[in-house]
């Protein structure tokens with residue numbers, strides 16, 4: 001079975017901003033956030049910020065209201081709906097946004113930092129990998145998450161289903177490690193002028209996948225749709241079953257290496 005799995009980063013790929021920064025800024029806690037940023041890992045800081053906002057009387061409903069008006073390019077939702085499509089924030093932020101956009105059912109799986117609302121109505125955020133008890137050991141990635149490991153797992157399960165191709169879309173430093181795992185038949189789509197694009201341009205020889213850069217939602221739609229057409233044709237030329245399966249899932253960006261644009 002020939003099929004394609006499309007892996008989307010979330011922050012600054014699906015949505016146009018970083019969802020953590022968006023919530024902090026919109027709820028008026030930017031100064032405290034910037035003050036504490038040099039002193040603790042990103043996930044711990046977000047957990048702390050949620051605690052502070054809760055203490056100031058901000059409710060989960062306030063957080064949801066902010067998430068529902070997150071900036072997104074108008075062509076992204078139609079593209080994902082068409083593709084049935086993966087992200088980078090915490091589960092609560094991602095789920096609230098994709099649910100609001102009406103594209104939650106498009107994603108087969110969401111890999112991100114776990115979060116839950118505690119008994120006091122406070123949002124708690126924990127790292128995807130417990131770096132104290134079981135560090136992932138990847139030197140390219142921050143302690144809370146290695147997206148390369150997620151790609152390893154996806155590739156292993158796809159291998160069981162037969163030959164499968166991956167298209168990976170991302171923007172951040174944390175998207176570099178997974179791009180090194182992609183193979184000749186895969187496609188890496190870095191967002192132009194964003195950190196992962198810079199890393200790829202500087203290390204092209206390390207990547208086996210074909211590289212296709214994109215600028216914004218409109219550009220992403222055009223390139224992905226053209227690519228899908230091209231792959232379909234190739235697969236039929238190779239007389240492989242044209243069972244064109246597209247899966248998409250948001251994977252989570254390593255929070256602690258986020259680079260401010």
Ligand SMILES: [Mg+2]
Nearest residue numbers: 009011172253
């Ligand atoms: Mg991102």
Ligand SMILES: [Zn+2]
Nearest residue numbers: 138141146177
């Ligand atoms: Zn890694």
